[in-house]
Amino acid sequence: MDWSFLAGQVDEAAQRLLGCELERELNGEIVRVRIVETEAYHQTDAASHSYKGRTPRTDVMFGPPGFLYVYFTYGMHYCMNIVCGPEGEGSAVLIRAAEPREGEAILQRNRKGKSDAELLNGPAKLCQALAIDKNWNGHDLHKAPFKLIIKPAPAPETIIQTTRIGITKAVDVPWRFYIKDNPYVSKP
DNA sequence: CGGCAGATACGCT
DNA sequence: GCGTATCTGCCGT
Numbered sequence: 138m139d140w141s142f143l144a145g146q147v148d149e150a151a152q153r154l155l156g157c158e159l160e161r162e163l164n165g166e167i168v169r170v171r172i173v174e175t176e177a178y179h180q181t182d183a184a185s186h187s188y189k190g191r192t193p194r195t196d197v198m199f200g201p202p203g204f205l206y207v208y209f210t211y212g213m214h215y216c217m218n219i220v221c222g223p224e225g226e227g228s229a230v231l232i233r234a235a236e237p238r239e240g241e242a243i244l245q246r247n248r249k250g251k252s253d254a255e256l257l258n259g260p261a262k263l264c265q266a267l268a269i270d271k272n273w274n275g276h277d278l279h280k281a282p283f284k285l286i287i288k289p290a291p292a293p294e295t296i297i298q299t300t301r302i303g304i305t306k307a308v309d310v311p312w313r314f315y316i317k318d319n320p321y322v323s324k325p
Numbered sequence: 326c327g328g329c330a331g332a333t334a335c336g337c338t
Numbered sequence: 339g340c341g342t343a344t345c346t347g348c349c350g351t
Binding site: 186208209212213 | 332333334335336337
């Protein structure tokens with residue numbers, strides 16, 4: 138697979154990831170979801186974990202695209218990022234929400250019986266639904282076993298660009314992107 | 326349905 | 339110590 142579509146500017150990569158599918162294998166069963174909401178984080182951006190430089194925690198963000206940066210927050214939640222941008226630059230795209238495409242029953246089981254629009258409409262919910270935890274931090278998506286793969290897709294119809302959610306620094310940077318009128322977005 | 330409190334552990338000061 | 343790229347349950351409309 139060619140990862141060059143994520144190697145440019147991180148805000149462009151965040152938009153290219155919209156519409157792409159994530160396919161997850163769980164106990165031999167397939168779960169497939171479509172990304173509908175993303176946020177970009179860059180090392181020159183005070184809201185980014187990479188802002189304070191390369192540390193053991195943020196190291197993977199400075200690597201090449203196609204790796205996962207999974208962090209733990211609020212004492213109980215995981216959030217999943219896809220490392221983007223050129224190697225050496227600390228940038229990644231947070232996957233904030235997705236739309237169920239296949240294996241909805243499995244998502245529901247992982248999400249305490251929630252269904253449809255409440256399965257994947259938030260970064261920590263998405264990780265819970267797809268069973269992504271700290272063991273996935275630093276994971277190389279290029280390599281087998283492919284229990285998680287990403288399938289590129291053409292750009293969706295209309296992309297809305299706005300400010301990011303839940304941050305206290307660089308609050309005006311408009312690096313949140315989502316598919317217009319999509320009911321699976323975390324917060325329209 | 327909107328607002329608020331509480332949960333809870335880790336990285337960094 | 340402190341702040342956090344969040345979610346849930348509980349309260350009131």
